[in-house]
Amino acid sequence: MRAFTDLLERLAFSPGRNAKLAHLARYFGTAPDPDRGYALASLTGELDVGRAKPALLRGMAAERVDAELFAMSYDYVGDLAETIALIWPTTATPREVRLGEVVTSLSDASRTEIPGLIAGWLDAMPPSERLALLKLVTGGLRVGVSTRMALTALAQTGTVPREEIEELWAGFRPPYQPLFDWLAGGPRPESMLRAPFRPVMLSTPTDESALAALAPQDFVAEWKWDGIRIQAVAEGGTARLYTRTGEDISGSFPDIVERMDFEGALDGELLVRRGRDVAPFGDLQRRLGRKAPGKALLRSHPAALRLYDILVWEDEDLRTLGFETRRARLEKAIAALREPRFDLSETLDFPDWDALADLRAAPPDPVIEGIMLKRRDSAYVAGRPRGPWFKWKRDPMVVDAVLLYAQRGHGKRSGFYSDFTFGVWDGDLLVPVGKAYSGFTDEELRRLDRFVRTHTTERFGPVRALAPRLVVEVAFEGLNRSTRHKSGLAMRFPRIARIRWDKPADEADHIEALRGLLR
Structure with missing residues (x-):
């Protein structure tokens, strides 16, 4: 897990595409089999080992850590896997746990055996590897890698173009040994899939x-x-x-x-x-x-x-x-x-x-x-x-909304409140109309984080309710009716276009403005 953990950390803290590609290509070119195949599967969403639900992890932590200490730590860190990785007490001699061992053991384990397996691995790992393990077993890597990016990096390790890999990709299964043999100069595998996917052309x-x-x-x-x-x-x-x-x-x-x-x-x-x-x-x-x-x-x-x-x-x-x-x-x-x-x-x-x-x-x-x-x-x-x-x-639609709730981000943003729910006025009430976690600079993120910490009115686990004082200009690509949202509306691809530190909350837009855009 050490090399896989190092890869995830580098991916999480490398915002540029070329840097991510370099990290991926280095890993795929040096990691042993079958570890690199399982890593590729986990990054592309093809690895089915997400068998640990949050309730299971909380129960495991409750057996090892004081409940109040865990609650306070979780509130501060904001991410369940990261909290457990940091607070888990070491009770065993450290040892190297291979990624292949984790995948094959979980695949063969019954539901009752899974907590014991995970606890044993956590005991033998340092905090960074624990975090990688927990992200893996919950299915929540979130390191900004798409299937296309992973296959692009894979192509850089050999002489096979990415387009040829994509044509056969759907026919491979983890840990992809025929694929890696092909990249190393072996014969082109026969497609095992009828009606295969062809790589698409993009604009x-x-x-x-x-x-x-x-x-x-x-x-x-x-x-x-x-x-x-x-x-x-x-x-x-x-x-x-x-x-x-x-x-x-x-x-x-x-x-x-x-x-x-x-x-x-x-x-x-x-x-x-x-x-x-x-x-x-x-x-x-x-x-x-x-x-x-x-x-x-x-x-x-x-x-x-x-x-x-x-x-x-x-x-x-x-x-x-x-x-x-x-x-x-x-x-x-x-x-x-x-x-x-x-x-x-x-x-x-x-x-x-x-x-x-x-x-x-x-x-x-x-x-x-x-x-x-x-x-x-x-x-x-x-x-x-x-x-x-x-x-x-089309030019994006724009509306002025008020920040209502904030939640910590993930990866390099795990220490900041970066996921924001915002709302508009419906009469005398503010009703939520969307959620955004992009559109601001790192400096603006730090200022937003300070605002959240000094204007929190209530806490709901990792979520903080905010005093309705900060207006943000939200840009979005479309608007639909929705029965799942209290406002009856759902935005497509919302992002924070501008932070209106100068604008009073009572001057934010009303729900009628959004309904007008819908019509």
Whole structure:
């Protein structure tokens, strides 16, 4: 666990992408098998050892530590795993615990054996390794590493391009010995998965100033819908639905998979659609993560695909063709399918960038979040190449809100209150409308933390209620109705755009302002 612990610490305290890649590549290139394979699985969410619930950990700590001391420590630290790692009394001779030992032992253990295993490892470890262990067994690493970043680092340890690794990734299983053998110069493994995922092509953000240097006639424009990017693959009698990162979500959307009566791979947007109308993202969110949605949910929230590219069709790989050529092939494919749940993404007519800006400013549907631009001659290239595809999103919505609650962050922010719940006025009351943990500098974070500590009115475990005095300007990408929130509203991607130290709380926005944005 020592090398794995060192990796997690370096990742947590390295904000830059290149630094994270360097740490990952160094670990994958030097760690022994099967440890590095299990580490890769844990970082990509493919390791199923998150078998220790918070209640179990609290019970284990209660057997070793005074209850009041633990409560005071937890309140100060703010993170359960970190608190236990720091306060756990050492009662055994320290020894090296291998990551592979932890994974295989937990996989084979019964529920009653798990507390004893974890306690034995905690006894033999220093605090930093205890924290890594507890994060591992709870499934909460949170070190800012995506699957794509991990595979990019993995590719840097050998001569196999990341795109080739991604094509076979879904067919590998921890600890990935055939994958590491391949990277070391061994034979390319045979794909064990039917209907495999193909790495997706991504766009880069743009704005009016950047577009001025480009020729409008070289691009095709489409609406950017607020859904989930998917890849629908049906080959050899097997149909699968993937997210943009290669996660198989077929079980959550059987109403789509059962209609994939074709041989090929299509790229598009997953939406909830009622007739011709596209439902808000909140409706789609009710479907996400449900491994077996019930019949009532399938009827009330029917999924649909809005398709905008074709990668493979009837055993022919089309990715090297230009976009316009692929678009023509996609039109024919959809027409032949005759499936009402699948439709074609609309292209937009625009003579110049000013005309496109007018379309972007007044989209025909509130579920549209901007415009996609694609070069007419662009091949389908995995990753995010600069130039072929752009996304021009709508300007974010902005509202002034009052900070209501604060909670400690994780990783390098575990010593600061950095997760904030904010609200707006509803009559004489402040009602919560969202939560944000980004948008401020390190210096602003330190000042916010001091504000929290000096303006706390109540404590609820790790959460502090605040005196309603500080106004923040919150930017967000969209707004949906929500029955889960007291305000009846839910924000999409909220972030703190500005801290209004100068603004009185009674001048913050009212709920009517948000409802107006919703309409």
